[in-house]
Amino acid sequence: MDPLLKTLLMPLPLLMLWLVCAAILCIRKKKAGLWLLLPAILSLWLGSSSAITERLAAQLEMRYPAYQSTSAIDNIIVLGCYHSDFSALPLSSQLADCSLGRLTEALVLWHQQPQARLILSGQLPAHRKSHTQISAELAVALGVDARKILRLTEPTNTQQEAAAIAPYIVDQQNVLVTSAMHMPRSMRWFDYYGAEVTAAPTHYQVRRAAGEHGITGYLPSPHGIRTLTLAQYEYLGLWQQSFKLWWDPEDP
Incomplete structure (x- = not known):
């Protein structure tokens, strides 16, 4: 669209x-x-x-629970989201909240299992800088071995990401990291391309039970419209x- x-x-x-x-x-x-x-x-x-x-x-x-397995992981897949081309920003601020949340969760998993390969993907056609490259630079700055990162810079949407990544993860243990709200669509594309992945949702918007809002939850707010x-x-x-x-x- x-x-x-x-x-x-x-x-x-x-x-x-x-x-x-x-x-x-x-x-x-x-x-x-x-x-x-x-x-x-x-x-x-x-x-x-x-x-x-x-x-x-x-x-x-809430379709997929938070990832808690301790089994060995071969690949940690991080789907792209958004970043800024504003060069005055520090590296940690160039990634949007959605990208930063996804990468942070992936790095937590990688530091638990540093033998895993980190697969980064995504590109924004109208941007000068590569989204994948910015994510990779931040991952390296936070301790990831650059040799453990696979960069796929061509995909521009979720379907293309799933199609590009699928051949690299055949018959391996794979964890897919993306925003919790984005996970159902992502899992469906990976399933379509025959890639077996375990969901590791992050970047939640819902952080409390339905009955915990109180009266203020029914008042207009920026968080509500977002x-x-x-x-x-x-x-x-x-x-x-x-x-x-x-x-x-x-x-x-």
């Missing part, structure tokens, strides 16, 4: 468009405009309330994935 279209389909742009349309309608037909405006305001409130949006996100994040945005992005990705596999299961 086109990145611009994905951005326009996110909650905040959609709600803003809804509110603008309602405001314009209020000018021309006040009563009809109010009927459109009130649901928009209610949707904005509910869509930015953590108690609501975290329940939606939990349906994705959680909804990430969840909606992943649900769109799952829908797109399902459509691809239905449309042409041999070559999606």
Whole structure:
């Protein structure tokens, strides 16, 4: 799906468009405009309330438990996310929160089992710097042997990452590290390409039980709208994935 279209389909742009349309309608037909405006305001409130949006996100994040196995690992796979090209930032700040969370979890596992190979992938076409290279540089700075890192710089999305990595991990013990919300879509692609991996989800948005929000959880908050945005992005990705596999299961 086109990145611009994905951005326009996110909650905040959609709600803003809804509110603008309602405001314009209020000018021309006040009563009809109010009927459109009130649901928009209610949707904005509910869509930015953590108690609501975290329940939606939990349906994705809790599908796979946190990784706890002590079995030997051959490969630790880290899927790419996002980074900044702003050269004034230190290396640790060039990676976005999602990338930093994934890499941190992978490094924890690697330091427990340093015999494992660290597989880094991902590229952002519009960026000057390679996402994979920045991740590799930070991993080395944090103690990983550079000879233990396999860099795959060509893939630009999750499907391409799974297709590129699968040939390198045949008949081995593999752990897949990515954001918990992104894990269901990722596992499905690796399964499609015949790669056996064990999920090691990280970068959770839901960090408390559903009943622990209190009254403040029902108030609008930046965390609430961010959680909804990430969840909606992943649900769109799952829908797109399902459509691809239905449309042409041999070559999606």
